[in-house]
Amino acid sequence: xxxxxxxxxxxxxxxxxxxxxxxxxxxxxxxxxxxxxxxxxxxxxxxxxxxxxxxxxxxxxxxxxxxxxxxxxxxxxxxxxxxxxxxxxxxxxxxxxxxxxxxxxxxxxxxxxxxxxxxxxxxxxxxxxxxxxxxxxxxxxxxxxxxxxxxxxxxxxxxxxxxxxxxxxxxxxxxxxxxxxxxxxxxxxxxxxxxxxxxxxxxxxxxxxxxxxxxxxxxxxxxxxxxxxxxxxxxxxxxxxxxxxxxxxxxxxxxxxxxxxxxxxxxxxxxxxxxxxxxxxxxxxxxxxxxxxxxxxxxxxxxxxxxxxxxxxxxxxxxxxxxxxxxxxxxxxxxxxxxxxxxxxxxxxxxxxxxxxxxxxxxxxxxxxxxxxxxxxxxxxxxxxxxxxxxxxxxxxxxxxxxxxxxxxxxxxxxxxxxxxxxxxxxxxxxxxxxxxxxxxxxxxxxxxxxxxxxxx
Numbered sequence: 001x002x003x004x005x006x007x008x009x010x011x012x013x014x015x016x017x018x019x020x021x022x023x024x025x026x027x028x029x030x031x032x033x034x035x036x037x038x039x040x041x042x043x044x045x046x047x048x049x050x051x052x053x054x055x056x057x058x059x060x061x062x063x064x065x066x067x068x069x070x071x072x073x074x075x076x077x078x079x080x081x082x083x084x085x086x087x088x089x090x091x092x093x094x095x096x097x098x099x100x101x102x103x104x105x106x107x108x109x110x111x112x113x114x115x116x117x118x119x120x121x122x123x124x125x126x127x128x129x130x131x132x133x134x135x136x137x138x139x140x141x142x143x144x145x146x147x148x149x150x151x152x153x154x155x156x157x158x159x160x161x162x163x164x165x166x167x168x169x170x171x172x173x174x175x176x177x178x179x180x181x182x183x184x185x186x187x188x189x190x191x192x193x194x195x196x197x198x199x200x201x202x203x204x205x206x207x208x209x210x211x212x213x214x215x216x217x218x219x220x221x222x223x224x225x226x227x228x229x230x231x232x233x234x235x236x237x238x239x240x241x242x243x244x245x246x247x248x249x250x251x252x253x254x255x256x257x258x259x260x261x262x263x264x265x266x267x268x269x270x271x272x273x274x275x276x277x278x279x280x281x282x283x284x285x286x287x288x289x290x291x292x293x294x295x296x297x298x299x300x301x302x303x304x305x306x307x308x309x310x311x312x313x314x315x316x317x318x319x320x321x322x323x324x325x326x327x328x329x330x331x332x333x334x335x336x337x338x339x340x341x342x343x344x345x346x347x348x349x350x351x352x353x354x355x356x357x358x359x360x361x362x363x364x365x366x367x368x369x370x371x372x373x374x375x376x377x378x379x380x381x382x383x384x385x386x387x388x389x390x391x392x393x394x395x396x397x398x399x400x401x402x403x404x405x406x407x408x409x410x411x412x413x414x415x416x417x418x419x420x421x422x423x424x425x426x427x428x429x430x431x432x433x434x435x436x437x438x439x440x441x442x443x444x445x446x447x448x449x450x451x452x453x454x455x456x457x
Contacts, residue, residue, distance in 0.1 A: 029144050037094060046167035050166060117196045121211070122201075205227040228261070257301065
């Protein structure tokens with residue numbers, strides 16, 4: 001995306017090849033499930049080890065195809081690897097139950113079994129991590145997978161498939177379908193093919209709704225992490241310096257192109273000037289450039305389409321009375337032919353009539369709104385169909401509990417701008433999806449509970 005150069009050519013696969021991959025995944029199930037849980041977990045742990053060994057190569061692939069600074073890309077590789085380590089440990093503890101009987105000659109057993117073949121569709125903004133969060137629990141439980149990586153960033157997925165092979169994952173267990181022109185048909189086949197028993201998707205709410213409708217024809221298990229519209233609230237008693245630091249982390253990571261990036265900043269009127277002043281000064285320190293360059297904190301947007309959306313949001317806000325404090329324009333980077341760089345931007349005077357208030361900008365633009373009291377800002381924050389991540393800063397313990405309980409979101413960061421970790425459940429409510437990834441809860445998305453009743457004992 002930085003230079004718009006072609007870095008690789010891949011096959012544009014179709015429905016027929018998707019069917020072949022599904023059949024291969026289905027045929028591999030019995031052999032993969034014959035491994036003990038310990039044996040599968042040892043293989044998955046080796047994936048973690050190999051990702052550490054190949055960290056630099058994997059990071060450079062991410063930067064090349066996604067554009068994020070190399071330091072961020074290295075961090076993504078380690079974040080991805082953490083899921084393989086976590087589930088390699090968690091997979092050993094996939095316990096069942098023995099339920100106390102209601103009849104003398106009866107025994108009641110509960111076991112957890114793999115769902116089967118899983119379809120996985122992932123986005124471009126975290127080309128390695130979004131696959132890892134889904135693939136790791138699938139492998140340890142004994143599932144096989146057919147993965148459709150994004151056409152903008154497929155190389156990280158293919159590199160991960162090679163690492164799985166090197167680690168000892170059986171042939172046919174991990175399958176990749178690269179597709180661009182046929183991506184809708186490929187996605188539909190994954191949803192409607194009876195051999196696929198689960199669909200896991202990360203992407204837009206609109207695409208998720210379409211896939212859910214398609215999955216309904218075969219009553220598939222689904223887990224979906226969809227779009228966000230995250231609020232970031234700074235109360236009058238907050239540590240402003242800490243809030244500024246958290247806001248930078250929450251907003252400008254990956255050029256603002258994450259589903260948990262702050263999209264609406266609500267700042268109490270009493271601290272509005274102080275926050276905007278300090279925040280703007282920190283935003284001005286962000287260096288924009290090619291991800292391979294030194295001392296770069298922000299790379300390009302993923303495409304011209306992405307940049308056009310950011311520019312449209314900024315223009316709409318300006319036309320409706322918002323003020324640009326920092327940035328607000330495209331930026332040229334010397335030596336690059338691309339046209340996908342946008343200045344880190346801060347705007348005040350944002351209101352609900354503006355496009356950026358209602359839509360996820362997915363870019364490096366901070367829209368700031370003033371508020372006066374707790375009840376008002378909670379109403380503002382919840383006034384969206386999305387419900388993925390939310391953030392707020394306060395020193396008041398009572399307020400911390402009260403507000404976190406009232407925010408209608410799947411994840412709440414209290415005095416923290418970064419909440420993602422492999423040990424905690426990641427996911428949203430409302431139009432932001434269903435199911436959870438990571439943590440002890442994430443493995444349950446890939447198993448069925450079986451009840452066995454034995455009589456005549």
